[in-house]
Amino acid sequence: MYKKSNRKKGLWPVLIVCAILLLFAAGCSSDTKSTDFLSGPETNNSGFERTTEGQPSGEVLSGQLKVHFLDVGQADSILVQLPNNQNMLIDAGDNDDGDTIVDYLTGAGVEKIDYLVGTHPHADHIGGMDTVIKNFTIGRVYMPRVTTTTKTFEDVLAAIEYKGLNINTAKAGLKIIDDGNLQALILAPLGTEYEEMNNYSAVIKVTWGEVSFLFTGDAEEQSEREMLASGVSLQANVLKVGHHGSHSSTSAAFLQSVEPQYAVICVGAGNDYGHPHRETMARLQGVNVFRTDLDGTVVFVTDGREINVTTGKNKPGAPGQTGEPGAAAEPIKSGAVAPNNERVYVDDGGRGLIKGNINSKGEKIYHMPDSPYYDSVKPERWFKTEKEALAAGFRPVKG
Template identity: 50%
Template structure:
């Protein structure tokens, strides 16, 4: 029996009731969804790759190590096949984890295509319903795959080969802005670390800071495509990255990345990589050192002085 579409099609439900119905129907019991961390012995043969896939104005990130793989977001609706083809080019025939950071279409638009094409073991989405066909398509794909969603629990740590990642956001279930529901994770591999925060804005960043998480990371995926709504000075102080990645579309209508963020990167001498200018960017970690497949984007004073 095909499930009843509850999002945007049922009248007379309060938002609270709709939220409860959504969580009860699609999310696994927290104890069932939680994964045990396996104590894998780290060694030099465990090479981690983080692929920031060029999907235009959106996010899609592949993490692979040993025989394990995780996908964070899959771009807009029209990028699903692009992501699937990229995964296939990397010989990915299954995914240990699929994370949809939040329900905006530039992050989860292609997830249904991915889930319908490549088996996924654990699918993590924040517990917030969205009244769009894009969101319903993802739920349909999850149901067709015989899966339930796993709710991100702050502080939970998961294993990915010899790497681990920890959920650091969202820290509330009541936000006015969907961006702040973004699933945030810190990925650790030996002495190297990566931080991904979806479109989390300054409010959510401040909550991460208040919770006392160790946010320090070598590589930061800048929040909200390099928008000035994210990447506060206090947050950047805590992360203190050597590298920053901006996932954005060439000539996008939002002006991402914003001049203020480029200024911050310039002032802090943070090496920048941009999918809008450089295409797919791949970081490789051996647990001690990090290398990149592209030359950094060099910010000059002309980049922001001319726009002031």
């Protein structure tokens, strides 16, 4: 364009006018930016600005970050498709989940896993990893420096050896990716010896532009305290809730520092541990919580600025559902009024809040205090009173 204008000098006045218009437009866009900022992903519901760490907004980023929280029951497996077309897999479910994960990744177009992370050597995180390693080209493998004597762990080590791979020690301060607007940093473990295996969990923060995800494995309160003390920024738009929603993770101080808009709990229906625990759900009030037991696989897509979410399971009670099996939930735009602002609640006489929803049989129900789902906070339907819930055709259930 500049070469052309050099040749045709008669265009200079037009170009000067264009330049003035562009400057004017830039002035306007900075106004627009501040408006967007207040209604955008970096704003919490009370309208206060959150700390941003990305590049100045308005810069056009090329590519999307896609994060898939796979529904693998009471286990973790998270596929991170990076905007540079690389793939990261954080955990690989339990021993039975290997083939499911291989199929899912293949369906998502994955041929190479550039970064494979085993957060810690428990079976519900590395169980399917040997199968994954055998089925894909693997780049770098990251695991914390801790071992167990289980067959599961030995199978993973054997697969790593078979492929001629090395294990990179996952520890705080390690930068997996450090490329301007795209960052993948390891925030934990900070220590080298823990009584509880969960605290060895590799905690990873992935940032694309203005949007951050925090993947915590099964890190518990001790690790959370160490991360807080380390002074590293924990702020993230999306938090993978630690240890399947156990009360031993997601401490109030940690959550306050992360300040997420969205939280995802990887958890199996009817698990033996009562996950997610009621205390954790209570602490997460006000955050948009997704659960793989209720929502199926949860997928976040971001251009580095806006966040869209889709869920694998059809939830007939949720707005925007088509009723078709496997239909994705209507994307929730983070800049819009948060769905939890639209919730109404049943006040059950001071004991807590009751959630109304539609169960898998299509019945309208709400959960009573002894139900494991009692404290669930979901962007579904809530009622101000039990009378209102009954009037809408819901009935109380115990389980």
